[in-house]
Amino acid sequence: MSTLLEELQWRGFVAQHTDLDALAAALEEGPVTFYTGFDPSAASLHHGHLVALMLxxxxxxxxxxxxxxxxxATGLIxxxxxxxxxxxxxxxxVADWADKLKVQISRFLSFEGENAATMVNNYDWTKDMSAITLMRxxxxxxxxGTMLAKESVAxxxxxxEGLSFTEFSYQILQANDYAELYRRYGCTLQAGGNDQWGNIIGGVDFVRKSEGATVHALTTPLITKADGTKFGKSEGGAIWLDSEMFSPYDFFQFWINVDDIEVPKLLxxxxxLPREDIERIIAESEANPRARLGQxxxxxxxxxLVHGEQAAKEVEAASEALFGGGDLAAVDAKTLADATAQLPCAELTVGETTVVDVLVASGLxxxxxxxxxxxxxxxxxxxNAKVEDEDAAIGQDDLLPGGRxxxxxxxxxLAVAVAAD
Known part of the structure; x- marks a missing residue:
């Protein structure tokens, strides 16, 4: 088996697949054109899509x-x-959401060089398809029989409630995507989540029947926690990749708060990170779990990866500063607002309100x-500075960026107090 497939298996990316030896041979012989599909069912991708993007x-x-x-097209169905x-x-x-997803996906791939990525939209070859073409x-x-046997359909x-013909037809449209990409780009591998196995295999079969070609399929497993439950979800819902729907600070906190037992798999x-670095971090984390190096x-x-190096530095600094490990004044107003959004909040009047007032008003x-x-x-x-005088009023010099x-x-x-306008 190719070194690449061995690496993907070690990392946990391989669930179901067609002939793995044939895929390994294809990957060794030369560049393989592959595709993964993302339906615009929301204005943003979420952390579950990260598995496919990382693959x-x-x-x-x-x-x-x-x-x-x-x-x-499939997003409309x-x-x-x-x-x-x-x-x-x-x-x-759906068109607006599709444009937003393109921007998010583009951050993970390179669109330059000999193996430059290409962005495609199945609406381009589906919008003018007639009913006769679809049926005939x-x-x-x-x-x-095959279509009815799919788990979600059955x-x-x-x-x-039953199932409408609209959703029942989805698997035909997705299978046609594989055939179109095979014809247009020579695509011979579709990768996707394990919940898409039936649709992906439908595409493999359709390419074989319509084009007489053998192509490959590979799915990634559903990421679950040690107890078997689905990994993810915050108190507010999905872990969106869009910074406006889920702030970089909250995104950082989601990952830093995972359980110790989940860290090796998630890394x-x-x-x-290279395998040797991951193995070292896992070993150090197991030896000293309180340091939370893995998280x-x-x-x-x-x-x-998702929000950029600068945003990562800012939210990590804010995370440390909130609990006395850094300079709060160095945290920008937006990050500080995101970091304190879920804290008990009180209003303050500069030059009048004391820390005692805030402790009581916030419920601490x-x-x-x-x-x-x-x-x-x-x-x-x-x-983060110890208060010595209970009667000292909070002054203008005490205000952090954003007037808090x-x-x-x-x-x-913790609690936050915001200066009145």
Missing amino acids: MKHLQNAGHKPLALVGG GDPRMSGERTLNPTEV DLGKHFRM ARLRSD KIFTL RTLAREVTT EKGRNAARRTVASGGAYLN VLVRRGRRN
Whole structure:
């Protein structure tokens, strides 16, 4: 088996596949053109899509040529879900989402050089397809038994809601994508998530029947936690890659807070670090888990990939500064606002409000007497500096970027106070 496939297996990217020896031979013989599809079902990709993006990056780094397909057509239809019929979004909304996904995907791939990536949209070859073409030229190659046996289709047919012909036809359109990319670009490998195996195999079969060619398929596993549950989701929902939908600070916090037991697997999948570095970090983390080296490395690497090196540095600095490990004044206003967005909040009047006032107003203390005792015992902090005088008012010089201050009780209890306009 090729060194590349061995590396992908070690990292945890390989779930189901067609003939693995044949794929290994193809990867060794020369550059393989491959594709992965992303449907614009929302305005942003989420952390689950990162698995496919990382696989694409590994394949391109090894010399193979990626086609990044944004499903402007299939996004209008919707892949059948177990939970029920999808809402059909307006054409202009799907087109806008497709453009946003292109921008996100482009950050992970190189569009220069001999194996430059190409961005494609299946709307280009689907929009003018007639019903006759769909039924006669495509439909004749698909067998109802195979289509009905798909897990998502079978489950929906057993449900009270049933399944519309619209969603049932999705698998034909996706299979046609593979054939089109084979004809246009010589694409011979489709990679995607394991939940897409049925659709991907449908494409492999369609290329064989319509073009007489043998092509390959490879799926990545669903990333689960040690207890078998799905990995991901924050209190606010999905871990979006769009910084406006999920801030870089919250993104960083998501990764830095993963359980110790998950770190080895996540480092292999979600970072580009060499194997020797990953193995060293895992060993050091197991020897000294309190240092959280694995989590800190994971959060830094993934945030850099998604949001850029500068954003990663800023949110890491903010994360450390919030708990006394750095200079709060050096954190920019946007990052500080994101970092403190979920903290208890109080309003302050410059020159009048004291730390005692903030402790009570934010709920960190239940009353003024308790707040004064906290100050007297050395347990109250303003912008990470210990408060000595309970009657000292918060002044203009105390304000951090964005007109706010950070108040802390003890080591971990935080609140933010924002200056009134």
